Amino acid sequence: MGAAGRRASIAIIGGTGLEEMFNVSEVTNVGTPYGISYAISICEVQGRRVAFLPRHGRKHDIPPHKINFRANIYALHKLGVERIIATNAVGAINSNFKPGDIVIPHDLIDFTRQRPLTFYDTAPVTHIDFTEPYCPELRRILIEKAREVGDVHEQAVYVCTEGPRFETPAEIKMFKLLGCDVVGMTGVPEATLARELGMCYATICFVSNMAAGIANRLTYNEVLEMSKRVMPKLRRIVYETISSIPETRNCQCHLSIKLGRVGGAGGAT
Numbered sequence: 001m002g003a004a005g006r007r008a009s010i011a012i013i014g015g016t017g018l019e020e021m022f023n024v025s026e027v028t029n030v031g032t033p034y035g036i037s038y039a040i041s042i043c044e045v046q047g048r049r050v051a052f053l054p055r056h057g058r059k060h061d062i063p064p065h066k067i068n069f070r071a072n073i074y075a076l077h078k079l080g081v082e083r084i085i086a087t088n089a090v091g092a093i094n095s096n097f098k099p100g101d102i103v104i105p106h107d108l109i110d111f112t113r114q115r116p117l118t119f120y121d122t123a124p125v126t127h128i129d130f131t132e133p134y135c136p137e138l139r140r141i142l143i144e145k146a147r148e149v150g151d152v153h154e155q156a157v158y159v160c161t162e163g164p165r166f167e168t169p170a171e172i173k174m175f176k177l178l179g180c181d182v183v184g185m186t187g188v189p190e191a192t193l194a195r196e197l198g199m200c201y202a203t204i205c206f207v208s209n210m211a212a213g214i215a216n217r218l219t220y221n222e223v224l225e226m227s228k229r230v231m232p233k234l235r236r237i238v239y240e241t242i243s244s245i246p247e248t249r250n251c252q253c254h255l256s257i258k259l260g261r262v263g264g265a266g267g268a269t
C-alpha cells in the first residue's frame with residue numbers, strides 16, 4: 001500500500017451498512033501503543049480521503065464494553081484524520097422522540113464504569129476542556145444536511161451506559177430526571193478520546209427504540225431492524241456532510257491539548 005493510501009482527513013465511525021456507500025480502495029489495521037486497531041477502510045469521497053471504521057469490528061462481534069476505543073481513535077489520528085463523524089443507535093428517553101428519528105446531540109453524560117477513558121495517564125497532567133463535547137462546526141453541517149432529508153432533533157443530551165445489557169426502567173427514570181434525551185453504549189469514551197487528540201468529533205444518532213420502561217420489552221432485533229430502515233437516510237446525510245466539510249477547521253477543537261496543560265491558556269488563540 002502506498003503512503004497516500006494510508007492517509008485520510010475525515011473518518012466515519014459506525015455500524016455495518018454505512019460502508020457500502022464507499023468505494024473502498026484500501027483496508028488497513030494500524031498498530032498503536034494500545035494495540036492494533038480494527039480494520040479501517042480508506043476510500044475517496046468527492047475528492048476527500050475518508051477512513052471508515054466499523055466500531056464493532058467487521059463481523060460485528062465486539063460488544064460495546066470490549067471495544068478498544070483508544071486503539072481505534074489513536075489509529076485514526078495516526079492516519080491523519082482531523083474530523084470524525086460517528087453514527088450511533090440510541091434508545092429514546094425524551095418522549096418527544098420516536099423510533100426512526102435523527103438526533104444530533106450537543107452534550108453528554110458518562111455513565112460508563114470500566115473503560116480505559118484517557119490517553120493521559122502520565123505526565124504532563126492534561127485536563128481537556130469539554131464544555132462543548134461535540135465539534136460545533138461538524139454539528140452545524142450535520143444538522144443542515146439532516147434538515148434537507150427530514151426532521152432532526154438539533155439539541156439532545158446523550159447518556160452513555162456501560163452495557164452490554166439494556167437499562168432498567170428505574171435507570172431510565174433517573175436519566176430523565178438528569179436531563180438526558182437519548183441513551184447508548186458507545187459514545188463514550190470515543191468523543192472524549194477524539195478531543196484529547198485535538199480531533200473534531202460529532203455524532204449522528206438514530207432512535208432505534210424507546211428506552212426501557214417507556215415501551216415494551218427491548219430486543220436487539222428491534223435495534224437492528226430500525227438501523228436497516230434508517231440506513232439510506234443516514235448514508236445520504238453522511239455523504240452530503242463529507243462533501244460540505246471545509247478543508248480547514250474553523251473551531252477550537254485542535255487547541256484542546258495546549259489549553260489542557262499548565263501554561264496553555266496564554267497562547268489560546
Ligand code: HPA
Pocket residue numbers: 089090091092161166167183184185208209210211212218223
Ligand atoms: N439503551 C442503550 N443503548 C442502546 C439502546 C438503548 O435503549 N438502543 C440502542 N442502543
